[in-house]
Amino acid sequence: MLDTANVTASTRRGPVLRRPTTGALVRGVVITVLVLFALFALPQLxxxxxxxxxxxxxxxxxxxxxxxxxxxxxxxxxxxxxxxxxxxxxxxxxxxxxxxxxxxxxxxxxxxxxxxxxxxxxxxxxxxxxxxxxxxxxxxxxxxxxxxxxxxxxxxxxxxxxxxxxxxxxxxxxxxxxxxxxxxxxxxxxxxxxxxxxxxxxxxxxxxxxxxxxxxxxxxxxxxxxxxxxxxxxxxxxxxxxxxxxxxxxxxxxxxxxxxxxxxxxxxxxxxxxxxxxxxxxxxxxxxxxxxxxxxxxxxxxxxxxxxxxxxxxxxxxxxxxxxxPAGLADQVPKDLAKLGRLLTGLARRGQSPAGGNAVSEETQ
Amino acid sequence: MIEVNDLTVRFGGVTSLDGMTVSFDAGTCGLIGPNGAGKTTFFNVLSGFVRPASGTVRAFGDNLLSIVHFRRARWGVRRTFQTEQAIEQLSVFQNVALIHEHSGLSRASRRADVLDAISFVGLRCDPQASVATLSAGDRRLVEVARAVVGKPKLVLLDEPAAGLPDSETEHMGEVIRQIPEQTGALTILVDHDMSLVSACCSTTAVLDFGKLIASGPTAQVLRDEHVIRAYLGTAEV
CATH class of the missing domain: 1.10.3470 (ABC transporter involved in vitamin B12 uptake, BtuC)
Structure with missing residues (x-):
């Protein structure tokens, strides 16, 4: 048996390893919508x-x-x-x-x-x-x-x-x-x-x-x-x-x-x-x-x-x-889209900010 | 206890281990020697990756060489590799659990055993964290956690502190020293860092060109004239 004195109570609790994440829920919803779209809407369009x-x-x-x-x-x-x-x-x-x-x-x-x-x-x-x-x-x-x-x-x-x-x-x-x-x-x-x-x-x-x-x-x-x-x-x-x-x-x-x-x-x-x-x-x-x-x-x-x-x-x-x-387009495209989103958000903030482009420079670095 | 008798390994015309006869009794034992001495080859024989030309290895009364390589983890052989081999696609927990689930151990105790092993090596990260996001030192600790999870009988550590800074090497040394006491496993440490070997190993064996040139208490072995000559090419230090 190993020395487990360092194991904290929070680490031992079950949910630590099985917590549902927001990302997983979003993925589930997106996949369901895509499947329904592919099955019912796409053939009509x-x-x-x-x-x-x-x-x-x-x-x-x-x-x-x-x-x-x-x-x-x-x-x-x-x-x-x-x-x-x-x-x-x-x-x-x-x-x-x-x-x-x-x-x-x-x-x-x-x-x-x-x-x-x-x-x-x-x-x-x-x-x-x-x-x-x-x-x-x-x-x-x-x-x-x-x-x-x-x-x-x-x-x-x-x-x-x-x-x-x-x-x-x-x-x-x-x-x-x-x-x-x-x-x-x-x-x-x-x-x-x-x-x-x-x-x-x-x-x-x-x-x-x-x-x-x-x-x-x-x-x-x-x-x-x-x-x-x-x-x-x-x-x-x-x-x-x-x-x-x-x-x-x-x-x-x-x-x-x-x-x-x-x-x-x-x-x-x-x-x-x-x-x-x-x-x-x-x-x-x-x-x-x-x-x-x-x-x-x-x-x-x-x-x-x-x-x-x-x-x-x-x-x-x-x-x-x-x-x-190396992970392919399925990995790269979402990352690139997220970068683009951050860039556009930064540009939008820059347009609203009277002080100028600090926000953009920070977002795009 | 492991008794190695007349172990010989040949790769074509090269004799990697040449009639090696040695025994490792208990605790943490060192295995040292210059590059190419045959230390990793010896570990590979114990792991079943290399079939020796002759010789026997009896571990805790069993003929280790008769066990199929992937079954040796189930028997109790665990090891780390010179080039760290933590699995990047898996989380820390999954990396450690992998050995547990393929070693025939109870599923009921898996979660607790894995968390115990992670805690024992002093990993402070989230068990769900991907190994790919960890530092080199933490990845080495994941490997050691994999080596101690469950019920190991024989833990083989192949340069576990290679490339680590002094503070992390010191921590690794503390973990290695505790392995026999905490798990009951016989631990064999291969390393070029003599201070680590001295700090961890009560006994040490020395290989040179596949031959055993010395074995015994570590302090005595490190002063041995043959050992100094093997490392430095001269006995005058």
Missing amino acids: ISLYYVDTMTEVAIYAMVALGLGVLVGRVGLISLGQVAILALGAWVAARLLFATSQPFPLVLLEAGVITMALGTLIGLPALRLRGLYLALITLMLAGAFSIVLATTNFPNGGHGFLGYNGSLINIPAIRRPSIALTDPAYYRYSVVVAILMFLLVFAHVRTRPGRAWAAIRQSEPAALAAGINTTLYKLWALALASFVTGIAGGVYAGAAHYLYSIDFPAQDSIILLAVVLMGGAYSMWGAVVAALLLEFLPAWLNNLGVSNDWLTILFGVGVLQVLTTA
């Missing part, structure tokens, strides 16, 4: 073109979330997440054609099967880190692209692959009966994405999240703390694969028809770039990453700007983030 785009944003937010768990929480760089997405889409499409199971059940099955296969594919991660892991996962993703190009996605055919080879009268991948229209499916996708965010949130705030933080900083220190690093890395891989597999299932319903060309291996590199730009450690970063990856090209396309500029933009963006804001 935007065209069908952008409704489809926002469905893609919801899907890729899940994919970015999964990659964020690996990169931001555990420090495992995977360049194979788009292949995992394709795997989830393949499994969901096959099950949707082969069975009449409810859509949510198919999503769950797609998530679980992708989790098992994704974890298996990620086994090299147990011994590799950094560039080597990135290379291995990229090569596995490339190999999977070749397999997909050869076997194609299921389109209502028979056999294990479910591909019938016909070019006409191809049946569409079905959607849930409550979400047949595009706006309804958008809402469905947002709800699924929210559930996945809650699942990941529940992980990062509890025992696995703390273990991942330790592994990310120093594996020897994590081992010395009694953490089974192999188990927790596998856990992270499983969670990321599950979330990405679910995203793949939602993607299958959104697209109706799946083609291997939709999942090029190099997209995983772009995905990593936007996740770093958005903020790999923040869950908001996944939303920012999805907006950069899906909304920005759609918006530029609508304006008649070539998407080729995006490659340059993402390159500059990653450079900027790595040099000035």
